[in-house]
Amino acid sequence: MITRYALFEGTIAAGQEQAFRAAVLSELLPTWQAFPGATAVRVTFADARDDGAPEIPMILATDYPDQTALDTALASPQRLTSRAATQRVLAPFFTGRIHHHITTAHEYAL
Numbered sequence: 001m002i003t004r005y006a007l008f009e010g011t012i013a014a015g016q017e018q019a020f021r022a023a024v025l026s027e028l029l030p031t032w033q034a035f036p037g038a039t040a041v042r043v044t045f046a047d048a049r050d051d052g053a054p055e056i057p058m059i060l061a062t063d064y065p066d067q068t069a070l071d072t073a074l075a076s077p078q079r080l081t082s083r084a085a086t087q088r089v090l091a092p093f094f095t096g097r098i099h100h101h102i103t104t105a106h107e108y109a110l
Contacts, residue, residue: 001039001105002070006060010096017057020093021045024058027089031082037069038062057094070102 012020024043032041040063046056064070073079086098 002064002067003103003105004062004064004070005101005103006062006098007056007101008058008060008090008094008096008098009054009056010094011055012057013093013095016093020057020090023089023093028082028085031078031085032060032062034078035062035073035082036076036078037064037073039065055096 029041029043032038032043035041040061042061044059044061046058049055062073064073
């Protein structure tokens with residue numbers, strides 16, 4: 001399994017945390033769920049962080065069965081729709097940058 005993480009590094013406008021979360025869940029989550037080949041989409045909002053850690057108010061994790069499925073999703077029209085919606089929805093709330101990280105899961109028995 002491959003997971004593509006989007007880390008939203010930056011700040012949310014003061015007093016806008018709940019509006020930010022609501023907008024993400026109602027307007028952006030459906031665009032992320034529409035990516036072809038995605039098997040799971042998880043949105044996590046930060047509640048706390050270590051002293052000195054960068055501010056990352058949200059992390060998006062999208063799972064794909066393999067690299068081919070991820071490549072298909074990234075080349076899809078849904079990605080363009082999602083990017084436009086993300087820019088529009090986040091503009092009033094979020095100042096920062098979004099960076100992506102791709103990981104491969106490895107499971108080990110306890």
